[in-house]
Amino acid sequence: MHPAFSVIFLTTLIGAGQGLFLALYTAQSYAALELLPGQDARFYVYGSAIAFALLTAGLVASFFHLGHPERAWRSATRWRTSWLSREVIVLPAMMGAVFVYGLAHWLGWDLGIFGIKTSVPGDLTLVIGTGGVLFAFALFLCTGMIYACIKFLQEWASWLTVVNYTLFGAASGFLLATAYAAYMAPGLVKFYAAWTVIITTAVFVTRIASLIRNARLKPKSTIQTAIGVRHSRVEQKSQGFMGGSFNTREFFHGVRPLFFKSIKWAFLILVFPLPLFLLWAGLSLHAHGLEHSAYVFTAAFAVQYVGLLAERWFFFAQSNHPQNLYYQTIS
Amino acid sequence: MTQLALVIDLNVCVGCHACVTSCKEWNTSGSAGYLSDDRPYGEDPTGTFFNRVQTFEVGEFPNTETVHFPKSCLHCEDPPCVPVCPTGASYKRPEDGIVLVDYDLCIGCKYCSWACPYGVREIDEHKKVMTKCTLCVDRVYDMSLSEDRRKPACVLACPTSARLFGDVHDPESEVSIAIRESGGYALMPEWGTKPANHYLPRRKTRMKIHADELVRADNPLKKEGKQPKPKITDPSLDDVTSW
Numbered sequence: 222m223h224p225a226f227s228v229i230f231l232t233t234l235i236g237a238g239q240g241l242f243l244a245l246y247t248a249q250s251y252a253a254l255e256l257l258p259g260q261d262a263r264f265y266v267y268g269s270a271i272a273f274a275l276l277t278a279g280l281v282a283s284f285f286h287l288g289h290p291e292r293a294w295r296s297a298t299r300w301r302t303s304w305l306s307r308e309v310i311v312l313p314a315m316m317g318a319v320f321v322y323g324l325a326h327w328l329g330w331d332l333g334i335f336g337i338k339t340s341v342p343g344d345l346t347l348v349i350g351t352g353g354v355l356f357a358f359a360l361f362l363c364t365g366m367i368y369a370c371i372k373f374l375q376e377w378a379s380w381l382t383v384v385n386y387t388l389f390g391a392a393s394g395f396l397l398a399t400a401y402a403a404y405m406a407p408g409l410v411k412f413y414a415a416w417t418v419i420i421t422t423a424v425f426v427t428r429i430a431s432l433i434r435n436a437r438l439k440p441k442s443t444i445q446t447a448i449g450v451r452h453s454r455v456e457q458k459s460q461g462f463m464g465g466s467f468n469t470r471e472f473f474h475g476v477r478p479l480f481f482k483s484i485k486w487a488f489l490i491l492v493f494p495l496p497l498f499l500l501w502a503g504l505s506l507h508a509h510g511l512e513h514s515a516y517v518f519t520a521a522f523a524v525q526y527v528g529l530l531a532e533r534w535f536f537f538a539q540s541n542h543p544q545n546l547y548y549q550t551i552s
Numbered sequence: 553m554t555q556l557a558l559v560i561d562l563n564v565c566v567g568c569h570a571c572v573t574s575c576k577e578w579n580t581s582g583s584a585g586y587l588s589d590d591r592p593y594g595e596d597p598t599g600t601f602f603n604r605v606q607t608f609e610v611g612e613f614p615n616t617e618t619v620h621f622p623k624s625c626l627h628c629e630d631p632p633c634v635p636v637c638p639t640g641a642s643y644k645r646p647e648d649g650i651v652l653v654d655y656d657l658c659i660g661c662k663y664c665s666w667a668c669p670y671g672v673r674e675i676d677e678h679k680k681v682m683t684k685c686t687l688c689v690d691r692v693y694d695m696s697l698s699e700d701r702r703k704p705a706c707v708l709a710c711p712t713s714a715r716l717f718g719d720v721h722d723p724e725s726e727v728s729i730a731i732r733e734s735g736g737y738a739l740m741p742e743w744g745t746k747p748a749n750h751y752l753p754r755r756k757t758r759m760k761i762h763a764d765e766l767v768r769a770d771n772p773l774k775k776e777g778k779q780p781k782p783k784i785t786d787p788s789l790d791d792v793t794s795w
Contacts (some may be wrong), residue, residue, distance in 0.1 A: 288661075288679075289681065293659055296639050299639060303663075371666060441743075446739070448739070459606060461605050467675050468674065471662065472671065544669060
């Protein structure tokens with residue numbers, strides 16, 4: 222498939238936004254159980270604002286994918302059958318939940334709904350945050366299933382796609398939360414860093430698993446089933462036109478094999494070892510009480526984000542659409 | 553239930569592209585607006601077509617065979633492009649099974665083209681909506697045309713009658729009989745899309761001739777020498793004449 226940058230930015234930006242929100246909520250729920258020091262409202266307000274900004278940026282990026290963005294509202298109608306439609310509904314819902322969550326912290330609505338007595342006053346934001354968490358996971362599911370539900374794109378049609386989308390987003394969000402905490406709440410840096418390591422390691426395992434799976438895939442469609450002639454040697458002599466068409470542009474990545482391969486190694490390095498190394502470097506600086514650690518954590522997030530762009534590019538480029546069987550030779 | 557569809561006879565198709573040009577002509581002149589055709593005589597021509605004729609070579613020299621393969625929307629009975637559409641612009645008509653795109657609802661997200669294994673949907677670069685074969689829905693119900701003209705433009709254009717049009721759910725229709733009796737098959741059956749359009753395979757007429765059939769061993773005219781002349785009293789073929 223031809224990687225579309227609007228979709229690459231959409232999925233990586235909302236992934237980081239969802240992950241950051243999950244990180245904020247995790248810290249708050251730990252604080253409610255007195256496992257972590259509680260943070261003042263500012264921490265959640267600014268954090269929610271960043272998550273909201275990322276989600277908005279992703280939404281804006283998605284509009285560049287559309288031929289008729291002014292009709293985008295119509296895409297919420299077919300949620301019964303279409304995962305894309307479901308994503309279109311869940312993304313604004315997630316944004317709304319993050320917005321209300323931040324707003325409740327900002328306005329100090331510490332209403333006790335269940336009356337749980339914790340060091341954090343009130344539990345209204347915890348309840349709102351639960352909704353946000355559900356929406357975050359629902360959104361990961363929708364985003365992943367958009368790709369996983371197309372069964373003849375065999376590279377995508379796997380539960381690993383959904384798992385990878387979820388874990389990549391969470392890893393990116395927790396790494397961002399580490400950097401954010403280095404500025405705003407130094408007490409949470411180690412907590413977020415530990416989760417970042419755990420999630421990044423987990424997604425390393427699942428992404429490698431999907432790479433191995435894809436390398437072993439046998440395409441179900443062949444040129445024989447494509448035109449229905451049973452002969453071991455069938456070769457296209459003409460695709461019917463000399464110029465390009467939508468079919469020759471949309472479904473081929475169009476880069477040299479060396480470039481294609483180098484993107485794989487680029488993302489494997491930029492997403493996993495390099496950010497983890499920077500995370501470790503930042504943690505050592507942080508342990509010595511140096512303020513530079515925040516820059517290092519930010520750099521780690523930036524490096525991993527660039528890596529995630531490459532990962533998403535590779536995710537698209539690697540999938541082989543069966544329609545390509547009909548477009549092997551110009552003439 | 554009606555399912556209109558095409559049956560394309562690969563045994564007859566000569567790859568002349570008449571169906572491609574007549575399809576383009578009809579569909580670029582219709583009420584839905586023109587079909588993009590950029591730089592048609594330039595260096596890098598591109599455009600939207602609902603129908604393509606491709607050419608494949610089967611076998612290895614000298615035993616090769618050229619197969620011309622017209623490809624358009626197969627109007628699947630279980631179309632994977634329809635449920636993925638987020639707006640409902642892509643739909644299958646219940647009354648005749650034609651898969652269509654509502655150009656006023658389409659947001660141009662291209663998701664349906666990803667969900668079609670046959671690559672028969674093409675986005676129109678100027679209208680910015682997904683377009684595809686309509687099975688000439690604006691012709692086949694047009695009562696101002698005489699009945700024999702109420703067929704898709706590609707079918708009418710085909711000089712060898714390689715394209716048949718009809719209801720594949722009616723067992724007595726021309727297309728159903730062709731599929732049933734001439735080995736009609738569907739493309740990429742592995743995905744369970746149940747294409748309504750069918751293709752008829754190449755058919756060869758072969759004779760099995762044994763070596764001893766090439767020379768007639770008992771041909772009396774080939775006998776050398778004089779034929780034996782039986783006596784007049786010997787039985788002959790008709791008991792009247794003798795050799």
